[in-house]
Amino acid sequence: MLQTAPPHAKRHHGGLIGDQPAPPPQEAARLKKSKRDQTVHPGWLVAPASIWLIVFLVVPLIGIVVFSFWTPVRGGMTPDFTFINFGNFFRQDGFFDPEHRNFLKLSIFITTLWTTFRFTVTVMVVCLIIGYPIAFFLAMQVKNFKWQLALFLVAMVPFWTSYLIRAVAWLPMLGRRGLFNKMLMNLGIIDKPSSFFLYSEFGYTMALAQLYVVLCVGPIFFSLAKIDKDIIEAARDMGASNFQVFREIILPLSLPGVAIGMIFLFVMLMGEFATAVVVYGGKTSTTGTVILNYYATANYPFAAVNAIMLMLAMMIGVFFILRVVDIRKEL
């Protein structure tokens, strides 16, 4: 992005980041040394934030793990160590009993987690298909820097607005008398309103994609914009076709951005629960809604078990994304 920008714009863009040269090595070493002598000890600078994070992030997460082993009692729990909550997560009447109709049925909690995962992956793929070309267009096709910034900001605006309200905004689109049905009827594709949209998998997936797509456009855009245009020019000069340039250069170099975007989406979508209620009418549950339901019925240990399973699933997912793409080089 910077390469294509005219000089004044280049300076302007430094904006958030500033644009000064790094000091030469020897000098840098000297600076570091003198800084250690003079500046405030970093301990004082990080202490408040660290304490805050311990109290409001680390301790609650440890709490979830601890509480999942406690024994639920009426209206609460007692600190008696037990595995029964984990057992209840997996237990299913008649599982693997050939006589029983639940022979090969997994427990409802496993299937809920699986459904959550399935929706998550579907939405991730949809977001990638929709979002990648947008990032590509902004980073590669828009040459004028001011336009690039403006178009990017317009595409990012939804990120700054309430996500709950964006979910609510889907209601007039999807209902039986919603815009989609109206449009399809006017076009003569269907002759009576279909309940295909609201409270359906299709409507839910589409709403989620619309809510979350901006989260993957951003990282992909940044990694595409960082690509040195000279490399592409060199490949062209050596006779590479557009497709070859994309496959051999642009795509591999944009993968870290794709990975970051996908991790973002994966983590947020796995923990999703509000959209399921608004757009899907609570017809299905995600693991998020299961957790809240068990909290509401005061079965805290079981809510904690579901939370742990969700966390495990997320760690596995993030691990696999990182196996495919090594983003550490980028950070």
Add this chain to the structure above:
Amino acid sequence: MARWTPRRTRALAVKTGFSIYYVLFIVFIFGPMIAMFALSFQGRRGGTSFPMRGFSTYWWEKLLEPSSIGDLQGALARSLILALVVMVITALFSTMLAMAFRQKFRGSNLLFYTVMLGLMVPGVLLSLGLATLMRQIGIPPAWWSSGLGVHVVWTLPFGFLVMMAVFNRFDSRLEEAARDMGASEWTVFREITLPLILPGIVAAGLFGFTLSYDEFARTTLLSGEYNTLPLDINASMTQRIRPTLFALGTASTLFSLCLIGLFIVVYTILYRRSR
């Protein structure tokens, strides 16, 4: 006028294709909001879907009446206060953290990943963990205590990343020069460092404000007796959905847009001054 070689023509065709796709994308991400905006002016007898039955500001007026949706004004006030406090804390903490990260120190990696953990942990987990914990200890959750706590956990990584980016490109020689001329540490910070990083601090604060103002999942179980605005909106959805909700949504969205506009203006001014 450039010659119309086949290559140029094709490049132009590709660009046009992408431009059309971009417009469709914008329609996709803004379409529902625009429909909501239109429906908030639904006539008095209209419902929550098209067609419009006349045009009125009836639902907007209902929005201002005290009893229409819970305690709307109160929720709005709480959300604004919370967002302002989160903004200040986020800007302060992320600046301090990024200043510390200019040098390596013991545990810096661990701290970095802990800050990032706040970004990765789903709101519902954090909400559950802290709410259960507080219940067990016997402290009632409230929007100004536990709510504030988890909001900062969520906004801090964004502010921190912004400030890290600022200091990555920061020219320490300016500070060094001031020090060589005998300026004290505090003077260096006030006269050199602060003016240069001020746009970044504003950006970090903005992240804090908007993310907190819109946050729903993290406050679900932690706001206690009094709701924040997103929770109030959610509560109103369990009743019959009326166009009032669309008016509220539109108002809230417009407010967010004004914030972005204000931010861009402030940021540009500060940025020009810092050069």
